[in-house]
Amino acid sequence: MTVLVPGNRITLLTNGSEYFPALEAAIDSADREIYLESYIFAADATGDRIARSLIRAVRRGVATHLLLDGFGSQSMPSSWVADLERDGASVLFFRREISPWTFQRSRLRRLHRKLAVIDGRIAFVGGINIIDDMDTPGQIPPRYDYAVAVEGPVVSDVLRATRRLWNLVAWYQWRRRSRWHRGESHAAPLQGGVAAALLTRDNIRHRRDIEEAYLQAIGQARREIFIANAYFLPGLDFRHALIDAARRGVRVVLLLQGRVEYRLLHYASRALYGVLLDAGVEIHEYHRSFLHAKVAVIDGRWATVGSSNIDPFSLMLAREANVVVDDQGFARQLRDSLENAKQIGSTLLLAESWKLKSPWSRVLSWAAYGVVRFLMGVSGYGRRYRWSEAAVKR
Numbered sequence: 001m002t003v004l005v006p007g008n009r010i011t012l013l014t015n016g017s018e019y020f021p022a023l024e025a026a027i028d029s030a031d032r033e034i035y036l037e038s039y040i041f042a043a044d045a046t047g048d049r050i051a052r053s054l055i056r057a058v059r060r061g062v063a064t065h066l067l068l069d070g071f072g073s074q075s076m077p078s079s080w081v082a083d084l085e086r087d088g089a090s091v092l093f094f095r096r097e098i099s100p101w102t103f104q105r106s107r108l109r110r111l112h113r114k115l116a117v118i119d120g121r122i123a124f125v126g127g128i129n130i131i132d133d134m135d136t137p138g139q140i141p142p143r144y145d146y147a148v149a150v151e152g153p154v155v156s157d158v159l160r161a162t163r164r165l166w167n168l169v170a171w172y173q174w175r176r177r178s179r180w181h182r183g184e185s186h187a188a189p190l191q192g193g194v195a196a197a198l199l200t201r202d203n204i205r206h207r208r209d210i211e212e213a214y215l216q217a218i219g220q221a222r223r224e225i226f227i228a229n230a231y232f233l234p235g236l237d238f239r240h241a242l243i244d245a246a247r248r249g250v251r252v253v254l255l256l257q258g259r260v261e262y263r264l265l266h267y268a269s270r271a272l273y274g275v276l277l278d279a280g281v282e283i284h285e286y287h288r289s290f291l292h293a294k295v296a297v298i299d300g301r302w303a304t305v306g307s308s309n310i311d312p313f314s315l316m317l318a319r320e321a322n323v324v325v326d327d328q329g330f331a332r333q334l335r336d337s338l339e340n341a342k343q344i345g346s347t348l349l350l351a352e353s354w355k356l357k358s359p360w361s362r363v364l365s366w367a368a369y370g371v372v373r374f375l376m377g378v379s380g381y382g383r384r385y386r387w388s389e390a391a392v393k394r
Contacts, residue, residue: 001216002197002199002209002213002216002324003197004195004196004197004324004326005152005153005154005157005195005196005197006153006190006193006194006195007152007153007190007191007192007193007194008150008151008152008153008154008190008191008192008194008195008196009150009151009152009191009192009194010148010149010150010192010194010196010323010325010327010330011148011149011150011151012146012148012305012330012333012334012337013124013126013128013146013147013148013149014145014146014337015128015133015142015143015144015145015146016046016128016131016132016133016134016142016143016145017142019124019126019128019147020046020049020050022124022149023050023053023116023124024049024050024053026116026118026122026124026149027050027053027054027056027057027116027118028053028056028057029118029119030057030060030062030118030119031060031062031119032062032063032119032120033062033063033064033065033118033119033120034054034057034062034063034064034065034116034117034118034119035065035067035115035116035117035159035162035163035166036050036054036064036065036066036067036115036116037067037068037111037113037114037115037116037162037165038068038069038072038073038113038114038129038130039068039069039072039073039110039111039112039113039114039129039307040069040072040073040129040130040131041066041068041072041073041076041129041130041131042075042076042129042130042131042132043075043076043077043080044131044132044135045132045135046130046131046132046133047076047080047130047131047132048080050130051080051083051084054066054084054089055083055084055087055089058084058087058088058089059087059088063090064084064088064089064090065089065090065092065162065166066084066089066090066091066092067091067092067093067094067111067162067165067166067169068091068092068093068094068111069093069094069095069110069111069112070093070094070095070096071095071110072110072111072112072129073093092166092169092170092173094110094111094165094169094319095109095110095111108313108317109203109317109318109319110313110317110318110319111165111318111319112307112308112314112318112319112320113200113307113319113320113321114126114127114128114129114147114307114321115158115161115162115321117155117158117159117162120155120156120159120188121151121155121188122149122150122151122155123149123150123151123154123155123158123159124147124148124149124150125147125148125150125158125198125305125306125307125321125322125323126145126146126147126148126305126306126307127145127146127147127230127292127293127294127295127305127306127307128145128146128147128292133145133292136289136290139259139289139290140288140289141289142289143289143290143291143292144286144288144289144290144291144292144293144341144345145292145293146293146294146295146305146334146337147305148305148323148325150196150323151188151191151192152188152189152190152191152192152194152196153188153189153190154188154196154197154198154323155188156188157197157198158198158321161198161200161321165319193327194325194326194327194330195325195326195327196323196324196325196326196327197323197324198321198322198323199213199304199306199321199322199323199324200319200320200321201308201314201315201318201319201320201321202319203317207316208315210306210308210314210315210320210322211237211238211315213304213322213324214238214241214296214304214310215237215238215241217296217298217302217304218238218241218242218245218298219241219244219245220298220299221245221250221298221299222250222299223250223251223299223300224250224251224252224253224297224298224299224300225242225245225250225251225252225253225296225298225299226253226255226296226297226298226335226338226339227253227254227255227295227296227310228254228255228256228286228291228293228294228295228296228338228341229254229255229256229257229293229294229295229296229309229310230256230257230290230291230292230293230294230309231257231262231265231269231309231310231311231313231314232254232256232257232269232309232310232311233265233268233269233272233310233311233312233369233372234272234310234311235312235315238310239272239275239276242254242276242279242281243275243276243279243281246279246280246281247279247280251282252280252281252282253281253282253284253342254276254281254282254283254284255284255286255291255293255338255341255342255346256269256283256284256285256286256291257269257285257286257290257291258285258286258287258291258346258347259286259287259289259290259291261290263368264368264371264372265311265368265372266368267364267365267367267368267369268365268368268369268371268372269311270365271365271366271368271369272369273349273354274351274354274355277349277350277351277354278351282348283348283349284342284346284347284348284349285346285347285349286341286342286345286346287345287346287347288341288344288345288346289345294306294307294308294309294310294314294322295334295338297331297334297335297338300328300331300332300335301326301327301328301331302324302325302326302331303324303325303326303327303330303331303334303335304322304323304324304325305322305323305325305334306320306321306322306323307320307321307322308320308321308322312372312376316376
């Protein structure tokens with residue numbers, strides 16, 4: 001069960017136009033320490049902007065820790081890393097990518113979290129990578145995504161989570177043992193009236209925390225479930241929860257990726273549309289730009305913003321982080337934003353029309369679904385993810 005902590009101020013940040021100025025301002029105000037985690041740290045104008053702000057902090061004497069995924073950030077210029085380290089920043093990479101001809105299960109376990117903590121007083125949690133979300137060749141910008149700025153007791157939880165992972169990676173990479181960091185632990189002061197919690201997903205103690213928080217909230221829903229998710233390929237438990245909610249009269253709204261970014265996941269997700277539509281679930285495909293959001297609002301009070309998609313890679317493999325919020329004002333703001341995106345940028349799928357899809361389209365979707373299941377199976381993770389009734393019976 002999710003334990004919510006009162007006394008927080010949670011500020012919703014929509015897209016990079018709101019997130020990056022807030023992040024940069026917080027970094028520029030730092031006087032003690034910075035932890036920043038990201039899946040992608042792109043070699044573009046936004047990456048350069050944040051890198052320069054980190055260098056400015058280091059030169060002021062701020063202890064700066066940058067933890068990046070070894071695959072997602074593999075294109076980050078070595079010169080940027082050298083500049084940061086020369087000025088005194090500590091930079092680590094989570095699971096540096098190995099030869100493409102060598103397959104190891106561990107390669108699928110990525111650092112997908114997007115977290116930042118400055119001086120233990122403000123934290124950022126969300127789905128926005130360090131990348132220019134206005135640079136979307138062939139598409140209408142920006143990428144559609146969210147983050148939150150957190151002030152209050154939950155900041156202490158984010159700080160503990162970032163320090164814990166930093167020390168784990170530093171310990172694993174023996175040559176970096178001198179970079180272990182204990183730091184001071186103290187409770188962040190009350191800043192507002194919002195109850196919230198940080199949820200993380202790892203492969204040890206918190207394997208299902210994010211998924212279980214979703215399932216609990218969905219199971220308790222009485223009026224409306226509104227989920228926006230970029231990569232939506234839920235397992236059996238999650239699908240049953242949504243279908244059960246729709247059958248007991250709850251309005252279930254899914255705002256999903258309509259543009260093809262990763263073909264395999266795109267078509268695999270569509271294999272599940274039929275059963276959801278038949279149960280009365282509303283599916284809206286977002287076409288205005290690339291949807292990258294991973295958020296939800298339930299009954300106008302419970303809300304979550306974070307990095308976790310609803311697919312096997314996020315729910316079974318990657319390190320993820322979401323903030324859960326119990327507050328009508330925040331939930332209303334997020335829902336209004338989602339409703340606006342749905343109205344101006346999405347297409348409603350109708351069950352009747354979906355049944356008229358060509359046989360070729362159906363074959364393509366189920367083939368993609370089968371390939372994803374196969375890949376999860378050969379990786380050794382398939383048994384943990386409840387795909388279908390048949391899989392459960394076996």
